Every structure is written in C-alpha cells, then in structure tokens.
Amino acid sequence: MKQVTDTLVMIRPVQFRMNEQTAVNNYYQEDLNIIPETANTKAQREFDEFVTKLKAAGVQVIVIDDDKKLDTPDSIFPNNWISFHENGTVGLYPMFAPNRRRERRPEVLDIVESSGFRIDNIVDYTSAEEQDVFLEGTGSLVLDRVGRKAYCALSARADEELLIEFCEDFEYTPVIFTAYQTVEGKRLPIYHTNVMMGIAETFALVCLDAIDDKKEKKSVVDFLRSDNKEVIAISEEQVNNFAGNVLQVHGTDDKRLLVMSSSAFAALTTTQIAAIKKHCDILHSDLETIETLGGGSARCMMAEVFLPKE
Known part of the structure; x- marks a missing residue:
C-alpha cells in the first residue's frame, strides 16, 4: 500500500472564474473584479507553469482539457469528484454545487485508461445528490492510505453517514471532527478537510487551532501519532494562505516532494520549513488567481492516480 504516487490527473481550465454556487460556503473565495476571460487566461498561465514544474521534477501529469460547452468554472479542482485507488477502483462523489456535477466526464476515465492504467471497478456515490447529501472526494477526505484512516471535517460538503459508507467500501477507519x-x-x-490538513508518508501538516472541540483535537493528534507521523502544526492565518492545502508526490529517482502554492510557502515559518525538509523537499508554484477566485489551491488541482498499470 502506497501513500504517495508519481502520477496525477490535472484538468486545464477553459472557463475558470469565481463560482457563485460554491461561494456560499467557501469563505476563501474573493472576487477580483476582473472579467471571466481575463480570469481564465491568468488561471491557464498559472496552471501551465505549475504543470511544467511538476514534470521537471519527474512527476507524471495527465493533462486533460476542460470542455467549454459544460460551463464548469471549478473544473481545475478534479480531486473533489474522483479518486483513483490501488485496487483498481475509482470513486465518484456527490458535489454540492450543481454546476460542479457537470465536471464528472466519462472521457476522463477513458483518458486515464489509455494512459496505461487499469480500472476494474467504479464505486458511485453520486445518487446522494438527490437527497442533498455530499462528500466531495479527497477535498472532504484526507486519506492515510497506508494507515487506512480517512480524516474528515464535517461540513455542508462532507456528510457523516456517507463518510461511513465510503470507509466501509474502501476499508478505512473514519476520523471525524469539525x-x-x-x-x-x-x-x-x-x-473541505484538505484546506486545513495534509498527510504525507512520515508527517502531517494540520491546523489544530481550527478544531475547537478538545476531544476531537486530541483524537486527530493521537491517530496521526499512532501511525508514526510527525505533527507539524500550522495556524489559521497560514490556512488562509493555503498552507494546509498540500500534497506529497514523488518524482525523479523516487524523490519525495511536498507540493504547495507559493503563497502557502511564503506563509510558513523557517522552523516549519525545516521540519518539512527533514522529510522531503518542497515544490511550490504561484497560483494566486486560482486561489483567490477559486478558493482552492495546489492540492485541490491534483487527482492522484494509484491505479494498477496495465
């Protein structure tokens, strides 16, 4: 069982803008008062530079263009609607915003298969949308794939019963908090849980100050430490700069990298950076437009592929 992959699916935006349907409970979104065409051009530039950096580090990136006909402003964040697992299973997830449901395109799965991966099974939770019940993929779920823990901060986009169902289907232990x-x-x-915490092989970044309930806070720390993770605490102000929205990947020569935005990196202290660098290097890229209008950052843009190779 692996925690870290070298392969990502990333969706290149064609109509990126601030999504009015998600802004109702994503308080990280801010309006820049720029026309949608300008927003998309800036987002494409940030996306392309980010992909170039990942590829230069030896990360395999399957870039798929969004479909302009669908009008999906948040398609740049595919990890919310799909997850790819080592046993050949794909998870499909129910989305809070109606215009995000159009992001679920069958051709994404076809392209992943044509890239040399095998899909044996699809677990589809999307019918929960009919009951206004949501669980937005690895935005809602921060997975310790080796320790088999699914960390989930409950919200309008992360339903407890559906989390339990996911954990039964994929054999994870739920770690539930707000x-x-x-x-x-x-x-x-x-x-989304992945805004305030990220789990790597041997450490975790987590905003403990965001967990107001003391028992829940202790539970999260205890579970992380029981799986021998060093807990690196980040502040709420650092979360506002997306310092929790991180993902560990591996590239050339199996080298581990913690991927984040440049604003996240700038928000970290020298002590925190030193703590991370004991475990792996850091790769960061400027995602200012995507973060400000989209309310999501580097981790949200990367759907990890753990599927078996054909």
Missing part, C-alpha cells in the same frame, strides 16, 4: 474558521467574527465550518 474544523472551523472565523468569518466576520463567527466560527463557521471549513468547507
């Missing part, structure tokens, strides 16, 4: 951010003086749930 993570909060302060919005205009109120404590409101963070929309």
Whole structure:
C-alpha cells in the first residue's frame, strides 16, 4: 500500500472564474473584479507553469482539457469528484454545487485508461445528490492510505453517514471532527478537510487551532501519532494562505516532494520549513488567481492516480 504516487490527473481550465454556487460556503473565495476571460487566461498561465514544474521534477501529469460547452468554472479542482485507488477502483462523489456535477466526464476515465492504467471497478456515490447529501472526494477526505484512516471535517460538503459508507467500501477507519474558521467574527465550518490538513508518508501538516472541540483535537493528534507521523502544526492565518492545502508526490529517482502554492510557502515559518525538509523537499508554484477566485489551491488541482498499470 502506497501513500504517495508519481502520477496525477490535472484538468486545464477553459472557463475558470469565481463560482457563485460554491461561494456560499467557501469563505476563501474573493472576487477580483476582473472579467471571466481575463480570469481564465491568468488561471491557464498559472496552471501551465505549475504543470511544467511538476514534470521537471519527474512527476507524471495527465493533462486533460476542460470542455467549454459544460460551463464548469471549478473544473481545475478534479480531486473533489474522483479518486483513483490501488485496487483498481475509482470513486465518484456527490458535489454540492450543481454546476460542479457537470465536471464528472466519462472521457476522463477513458483518458486515464489509455494512459496505461487499469480500472476494474467504479464505486458511485453520486445518487446522494438527490437527497442533498455530499462528500466531495479527497477535498472532504484526507486519506492515510497506508494507515487506512480517512480524516474528515464535517461540513455542508462532507456528510457523516456517507463518510461511513465510503470507509466501509474502501476499508478505512473514519476520523471525524469539525474544523472551523472565523468569518466576520463567527466560527463557521471549513468547507473541505484538505484546506486545513495534509498527510504525507512520515508527517502531517494540520491546523489544530481550527478544531475547537478538545476531544476531537486530541483524537486527530493521537491517530496521526499512532501511525508514526510527525505533527507539524500550522495556524489559521497560514490556512488562509493555503498552507494546509498540500500534497506529497514523488518524482525523479523516487524523490519525495511536498507540493504547495507559493503563497502557502511564503506563509510558513523557517522552523516549519525545516521540519518539512527533514522529510522531503518542497515544490511550490504561484497560483494566486486560482486561489483567490477559486478558493482552492495546489492540492485541490491534483487527482492522484494509484491505479494498477496495465
């Protein structure tokens, strides 16, 4: 069982803009007051530079163009609707925003298979949308694939019963809590778990300050430490700069890299950077437009491929 892959699916945007349907509970989104064409051009430039850096580091990136006819402003974040697993299974997930449901394109699976991977089974949770129940993939689920733990901060986009169902289907132990951010003086749930924590092979970045319940906070730390992870705490202010939205991958010569945005990297302290570099190198790229309008960052843009090779 592997925690880290060298292969990613990334969707190149064609109509990226601020998604009004997700802004209702993604408080990280901000309007830049630029026309959609400009937003998309800037997002494409950031996307292309990011992919170039990943490939230069030896990461395999399957780049798939979005379909302009679908009008899917958040297609750049595929990890929310699909996950690829070592046993040949693909998970398909129910999405909160109706316009994000159009991101689920069968041709994405066809392209992954044509890239040399085998899909044996599809577990489809999308009918839950009919009951207004959601679980947005590895946005809602931060997976310790080796320790078989699924960390999940409950929110309007992460339903507890559906999380339990996922854990039964994929043989994970659920680690359930609620993570909060302060919005205009109120404590409101963070929309996706992967904004406030990321799990690598031997360490985890996690915003413990976001978990207000002391028992839940202790539970998260205890589970991480029981799997021999060094816990590197980050602050709520660093979460606002997407320092928790990270993913470990491996590239040339099996070298481990923690991937994040440049704003995330700039928000880290020298002590935190040193703690991470004990475990692996850091790769960062400028994603300012994508982060500001999309309310998601580097990790959200990468769907990990763990499928067996043909």
